[in-house]
Amino acid sequence: MNDAFSQLHPAASFAFFVAVITLTMLYMHPVLLIISLAAAAGYVCILKGARHFGKTLIYLVPFLIFMSVLNALFNHAGVTPLFYLSNGNAVTKEALTFGFYASVMLSAVILWFECFNVVMTSDKLLCLFGRLSPSVSLLLSMALRFVPKFGRKIRSIDAARAQIGQGSAQGGFIRRVKNSMKVLSVTLTWALESSLTAANSMKSRGYGAARRTSFSLYRFTVRDAVTMVLCAFAVGVTAACVVSGGIYARYYPSVIISGFGGIPALGMAAFALLCFLPQLFDAKEALVWRRLRSAI
Amino acid sequence: MAAFEIRDLSFTYPNENKPALDNITMSIPEGRITLICGASGSGKSTLLRRLKTCLADHGKAEGDVLFFGKALDDIGQAEQARRIGFVFQHPDDQIVTDKVFHELAFGPESLGWDQARMRLAVAEMASYFGLDELFEKNVAELSGGQKQLINLASAAVLRPDVLILDEPTSQLDPIAAADFLGTLRKMSEDLGLTVILTEHRLEEALPMADMLAVLDEGRLIAFGEPKKTVMQVKNSAVFESMPAAVQIFAAVDGEGDAPLTVSDARAFIALRARTSVKGEQPSVETCPETAAELKNCWFRYEKNAPDILRGLSLTLHKGEIFALLGGNGSGKSTTAGLLSGRLKPYRGKVKTNGLRVAALPQDPRELFVKDTVLDELKELNPEEASLSHVTELLELEGVLSRHPFDISGGEQQRLALGKVLLTAPDVLLLDEPTKGMDGEFKRRFGELLSRLKAEGKTIFLVSHDIEFCAQCADCCALLFRGEIVCRSAPRKFFSGNFFYTTAAARLSRGMIENAVLTGEVIECLKQ
Numbered sequence: 001m002n003d004a005f006s007q008l009h010p011a012a013s014f015a016f017f018v019a020v021i022t023l024t025m026l027y028m029h030p031v032l033l034i035i036s037l038a039a040a041a042g043y044v045c046i047l048k049g050a051r052h053f054g055k056t057l058i059y060l061v062p063f064l065i066f067m068s069v070l071n072a073l074f075n076h077a078g079v080t081p082l083f084y085l086s087n088g089n090a091v092t093k094e095a096l097t098f099g100f101y102a103s104v105m106l107s108a109v110i111l112w113f114e115c116f117n118v119v120m121t122s123d124k125l126l127c128l129f130g131r132l133s134p135s136v137s138l139l140l141s142m143a144l145r146f147v148p149k150f151g152r153k154i155r156s157i158d159a160a161r162a163q164i165g166q167g168s169a170q171g172g173f174i175r176r177v178k179n180s181m182k183v184l185s186v187t188l189t190w191a192l193e194s195s196l197t198a199a200n201s202m203k204s205r206g207y208g209a210a211r212r213t214s215f216s217l218y219r220f221t222v223r224d225a226v227t228m229v230l231c232a233f234a235v236g237v238t239a240a241c242v243v244s245g246g247i248y249a250r251y252y253p254s255v256i257i258s259g260f261g262g263i264p265a266l267g268m269a270a271f272a273l274l275c276f277l278p279q280l281f282d283a284k285e286a287l288v289w290r291r292l293r294s295a296i
Numbered sequence: 297m298a299a300f301e302i303r304d305l306s307f308t309y310p311n312e313n314k315p316a317l318d319n320i321t322m323s324i325p326e327g328r329i330t331l332i333c334g335a336s337g338s339g340k341s342t343l344l345r346r347l348k349t350c351l352a353d354h355g356k357a358e359g360d361v362l363f364f365g366k367a368l369d370d371i372g373q374a375e376q377a378r379r380i381g382f383v384f385q386h387p388d389d390q391i392v393t394d395k396v397f398h399e400l401a402f403g404p405e406s407l408g409w410d411q412a413r414m415r416l417a418v419a420e421m422a423s424y425f426g427l428d429e430l431f432e433k434n435v436a437e438l439s440g441g442q443k444q445l446i447n448l449a450s451a452a453v454l455r456p457d458v459l460i461l462d463e464p465t466s467q468l469d470p471i472a473a474a475d476f477l478g479t480l481r482k483m484s485e486d487l488g489l490t491v492i493l494t495e496h497r498l499e500e501a502l503p504m505a506d507m508l509a510v511l512d513e514g515r516l517i518a519f520g521e522p523k524k525t526v527m528q529v530k531n532s533a534v535f536e537s538m539p540a541a542v543q544i545f546a547a548v549d550g551e552g553d554a555p556l557t558v559s560d561a562r563a564f565i566a567l568r569a570r571t572s573v574k575g576e577q578p579s580v581e582t583c584p585e586t587a588a589e590l591k592n593c594w595f596r597y598e599k600n601a602p603d604i605l606r607g608l609s610l611t612l613h614k615g616e617i618f619a620l621l622g623g624n625g626s627g628k629s630t631t632a633g634l635l636s637g638r639l640k641p642y643r644g645k646v647k648t649n650g651l652r653v654a655a656l657p658q659d660p661r662e663l664f665v666k667d668t669v670l671d672e673l674k675e676l677n678p679e680e681a682s683l684s685h686v687t688e689l690l691e692l693e694g695v696l697s698r699h700p701f702d703i704s705g706g707e708q709q710r711l712a713l714g715k716v717l718l719t720a721p722d723v724l725l726l727d728e729p730t731k732g733m734d735g736e737f738k739r740r741f742g743e744l745l746s747r748l749k750a751e752g753k754t755i756f757l758v759s760h761d762i763e764f765c766a767q768c769a770d771c772c773a774l775l776f777r778g779e780i781v782c783r784s785a786p787r788k789f790f791s792g793n794f795f796y797t798t799a800a801a802r803l804s805r806g807m808i809e810n811a812v813l814t815g816e817v818i819e820c821l822k823q
Contacts, residue, residue: 123395123432134405144394148436159638160657164676164719182665190661193701194389201390203350205450206377206406215401215414217432 003046003119004285005278010124011131012224012231017116019231020275024108027242029249030257032271033104039275040111046282047118060110064103071099077252098251115278123217130214137214153190158183227277234274241267297364299458299490300324300347305359307342312355316342318514320359324507326457327488329481331501331522334511335533336704336734340494343511344462347492348380349373364457374407381451383461385732387443387468396430396438397422399446403454421453425479439624441472445479452483458490459483465497466732469624469760474500496734499539499799502526503556510534523553536735540763540799540814547818561803568821587651587723587754588612588635593644595630595778604630605641606778612723617745617755619765619786621796622775628758631775632725635756651754654721658728660712664700669711672700677718686714689747691740706737710744723754730761742768766790766798766812787812 006013024036045053073085078094085091122144130137158168161183165171168180202208241247246263250256258264273280300323307317316339324330334340345351346361349368361368363380371379384390393399400421404414422431425445435443444464451459461480465473481504484491495501502508508522510529518528526542529535535543541561545554548568555561589612595605604627612618612635622628633639634646636655657663666672669692673683687693690710695703700711709729716724730738738761745755745768759765765772766786773783774796782789790797790812794805801812804820811817 123398126398138393138405141393141395141398145391145435149388152436156657156659157662160655160659160662162638163636163655163657164663164715166676186662186665189664189701193661194386197384197386197389198392200351201382201384201447202392202402202406204348204377204382205403205454206374207402209372209374209377209406210408213405213408213410213414215398215405215418216411217397 003278003282005281006047006119008227009218009220009224010120010127011220012227013119013124014128015228015231016274016277017112017120019235021109021112021116023235023238023271023274024105024112027238027247027249028101028105028251029242029247030101030104031268032238032247033101033108035268035272036275037104037108037111039272039279040108040115042276043115043278044111046278047115056111056114060107064100064107067103067106068096068099071102072096075099079253094251094253094255097255101251127214127216127218130216134212134214138212150187150191154183154187157186157190161186230277231274234270237270238267238274241270297326298323298362299326299364300492301360301362301365303360303362305343305346305357305361307346307353307355307357309353309355314514316355316514317346320514320516322509322516322519324490324492326364326490327484328506329484329491329493329504330507330509331498331505332492332494332509332511333496333498333534333537334494335537335736336496336706337513338511338534339514340511341462342514344382344460344492344494347458347460348376348382350376351382377403378407378454379457381454381456381459383444383447383451383459383464385463385466387440387447390447391435391443394434394436396427396433396435396446399435400427400450400453402450407454417453417455421449425449439472441468441475444468444472444476448476448479456489458492461491461493463494463496463732465495465501470497470762471623473497477501477504480504496537496732498537502539502542523556526554526556533736534734536739538735540803540817543814544800544803544817544821548821558799558802562807565804565807565817565821585614586611586647586649587614588649588653588756589645589647590631590634590641591645591647593634593641593646595627595634595639595641604778605634607644608775608779610773610780612754612756613771614754615749615752616770617749617757617768619757619759619769619772620775621759621762621765621772626775627778628775629727632727632756632758635723636725648723651722652720653723653725654716654719655725655727656709656713656716656729658731660708661701663712663715664708667699668697669700669703670696672711673714673718676715682718686717689717690714690744705732706740709733709741713744717748721753723756724748725756725758727758728760729757730759730764738764762790762796763798 020036024033041053044056072091072095075095076089076092078092080093081090082093083091126137126141129140161167161179162170166179166182168176168183170176170179241263244263246258246261247267248256248258302320302322305317305320306315308315320343332340332343342353345353346357350373363371391399392402397418400418401414404417409417422428427449430438430442435446438446465476468476477500480491483489493501502522505522508520508525509516510518510525510532512532512534517532518525526538527546530546539556541555541558544561545564550564555564590608590610593605593608594603596603608631610631620628620631630639632655634641636653664672666675673686677683687696690713692707692710692714695707700708703711730741733741742764749755757765757769769786771783772786772789773780787810790801791810798812800814800817804811804817808817808820811820
């Protein structure tokens with residue numbers, strides 16, 4: 001994966017994901033949802049490969065169908081009955097439509113979060129939180145170190161105790177519970193011991209001796225500023241179109257969805273610009289590379 | 297100017313009568329490497345920790361410590377943090393954050409440096425230590441040696457005047473340890489950095505030291521240039537940990553400066569050697585009965601991971617001490633895992649003939665759950681007879697009422713071994729049992745293994761410690777890329793090897809044939 005967009009400053013990437021996910025969840029307009037879903041799917045393909053996306057589809061498509069059907073079965077609002085269930089309740093066109101778009105929205109959000117997980121690594125999140133509070137960032141970083149370390153130590157102690165017949169998988173049920181408790185107790189003692197060294201090592205390197213700052217691997221550049229302005233602009237235009245009533249979607253009691261006039265088209269274009277921003281970045285970069293190569 | 301001026305320093309721990317440090321006066325020169333050695337419990341660590349206020353233990357202290365002419369206690373915490381770097385013994389415990397770069401930045405962050413200054417300091421350090429590859433890695437992915445290097449780098453990133461290291465290589469394998477000490481020496485030479493170091497592995501550390509201080513029960517018994525100082529401590533307990541070259545020199549009453557390196561010692565031996573052959577080792581009667589056997593075993597940790605063992609075959613005879621040697625990642629611990637039944641080969645067979653096999657963990661503390669040593673032993677077998685047998689065998693009588701975490705490292709190891717023995721195993725598996733032990737402890741541990749052997753136990757030993765294996769094993773084997781490339785009795789094994797052999801064999805090669813132990817070289821020189 002060589003994705004230009006994920007190399008941006010964490011603040012810019014974070015702003016993008018907040019904007020895109022919020023707008024997707026807020027405005028249930030079919031066109032916006034489909035734009036968002038397509039962009040998210042495309043970005044997942046870039047980040048994790050088409051193959052991975054194919055695997056995601058295996059659970060995403062049944063989920064989409066299941067959600068639409070479920071909503072239609074349990075929600076009977078709407079004015080256009082399609083048929084009646086045996087208990088007399090109507091299955092309506094509106095409920096089916098809403099269920100479908102709601103599941104499109106959820107799928108898009110799931111895919112966006114998948115991208116988020118790849119792009120926003122723990123380092124980037126720490127860098128963001130570090131700006132708010134260096135102590136929170138340190139705390140998170142220490143947790144990220146000590147929790148897996150605990151897990152490894154528990155397994156190692158269990159293996160050691162299994163050698164003297166005291167492992168957590170040896171003996172009857174009561175014996176196993178007792179042995180497991182002992183493994184935990186050793187782990188706790190060990191944790192206290194090793195945290196003494198950690199505390200000394202922190203003190204020795206000046207922890208608490210001065211006001212903390214936070215180290216960051218990332219630099220905020222013009223590119224990041226431009227990205228954030230673009231995001232803000234796209235959000236602004238889309239929101240304006242929605243607020244002015246240009247983009248409008250209603251599902252109950254009857255389905256009314258705004259058409260494609262000048263204003264809605266403007267809003268949709270702005271939203272598409274936002275959603276496809278990562279692809280635009282990559283495309284620009286690919287073009288530059290091609291030009292550079294032909295120059296050689 | 298002296299980096300540290302220590303005057304009449306005494307220190308007593310709370311509730312103890314005997315002082316841990318007794319009237320120490322010494323002056324640690326600037327820009328030099330000062331090595332402090334002494335047997336376990338001689339007060340090395342206590343002394344080092346008095347050199348940084350925030351680490352000094354609580355207790356009754358007398359005397360003065362001056363840092364570049366100024367009383368240490370009058371220097372602020374932040375200034376001490378910057379100017380005095382400290383590296384601890386356990387590589388893993390002293391790392392605080394999850395990523396290498398964050399660990400490097402920890403000191404600068406704590407002292408509130410701004411971004412530009414931090415960036416430069418961290419970049420400079422990473423480039424000097426060649427950490428580019430590791431920079432964004434998770435610390436959990438690193439080896440012990442790499443971790444300790446990160447610890448050194450994250451102490452050095454604050455640009456200290458003095459670096460203090462408390463047994464930094466005791467948890468590392470010999471190759472990583474030599475790398476670490478090499479880096480330390482380079483730093484000291486490049487930057488004129490003052491280094492204060494305690495070590496028990498003196499074979500490599502002694503030749504690089506400019507000054508040597510020897511502690512014995514809290515007293516400073518010698519201090520000065522290494523090649524002169526070593527001869528002043530001939531009769532103290534720490535002498536057993538000295539390099540083979542020094543021990544041989546002292547034993548044959550050499551005069552003048554002691555040789556510290558292999559090449560110096562060879563020159564000395566060339567002058568003195570009279571006999572040139574050490575007789576063949578009487579071949580040990582091995583019991584033909586097999587205790588355990590690995591037959592053509594293949595093993596890997598994951599389906600798509602590379603093979604660790606490739607068709608390994610190995611026979612353990614009843615009542616022998618078998619030592620398996622080999623580099624990192626050669627599959628030594630994996631072999632022990634197969635024998636213990638913890639791991640299963642995907643091809644090949646493990647036969648233990650119905651014998652009970654038990655392994656001693658590398659960290660003995662993993663077995664401790666009770667408040668006293670006696671309760672620890674009773675946890676497994678409350679029977680009086682076997683209890684008293686084990687306490688006597690392992691010399692644990694003196695510490696039965698102490699807390700398992702308060703006894704010394706060597707005693708902890710014996711206690712853990714006691715717990716394993718109480719489960720009545722026939723075959724004992726020991727993974728790096730001599731890690732972190734000094735010379736005296738090693739000798740006693742070797743004696744203990746012979747006693748166990750006399751009781752009919754079969755012992756399988758995985759180790760990096762060539763000297764220890766040469767001393768106490770009946771059979772040595774070298775593992776390389778998951779296969780055994782050589783297997784024979786220690787004398788034949790080590791005198792046949794060129795690089796992978798004991799210091800004594802390297803010292804005497806070409807002059808005394810067949811000598812692999814320090815004592816043997818001494819014997820030949822004395823004849």
